[in-house]
Amino acid sequence: MPINPSPSGALPSRFRRERVLLVGCGDVGLRVARGLAPRVRLYALTSSPGRVAALREQRITPLRGDLDRPASLRCLAGIATRVVCLAPPPSEGWGD
Numbered sequence: 001m002p003i004n005p006s007p008s009g010a011l012p013s014r015f016r017r018e019r020v021l022l023v024g025c026g027d028v029g030l031r032v033a034r035g036l037a038p039r040v041r042l043y044a045l046t047s048s049p050g051r052v053a054a055l056r057e058q059r060i061t062p063l064r065g066d067l068d069r070p071a072s073l074r075c076l077a078g079i080a081t082r083v084v085c086l087a088p089p090p091s092e093g094w095g096d
Helices: 027-036 049-057 070-076
Strands: 018-023 040-046 061-064 082-085
Touching: 018 027, 027 040, 040 049, 049 061, 061 070
Parallel strands: 018 040, 018 082, 040 061
Antiparallel strands: none
């Protein structure tokens, strides 16, 4: 009996695609998304309810969270195979 070298080999293709989380999905983030879109499943972190519809129009799955509220980020654990962080640094101090 042949051995499947890839543990995900038996999964449908939609489950084998890379999952990329964009943190900071402004102008540059949307450009990155357009370049990646055909090959990966895209997620974007947003703290703004007003951005949800715009992200969905770009075929990006919006995830609500706020970098200033760490508890809101717990839902992100394990959701992506890659993370692209384009969030600007905080305006004051060292932490975000």
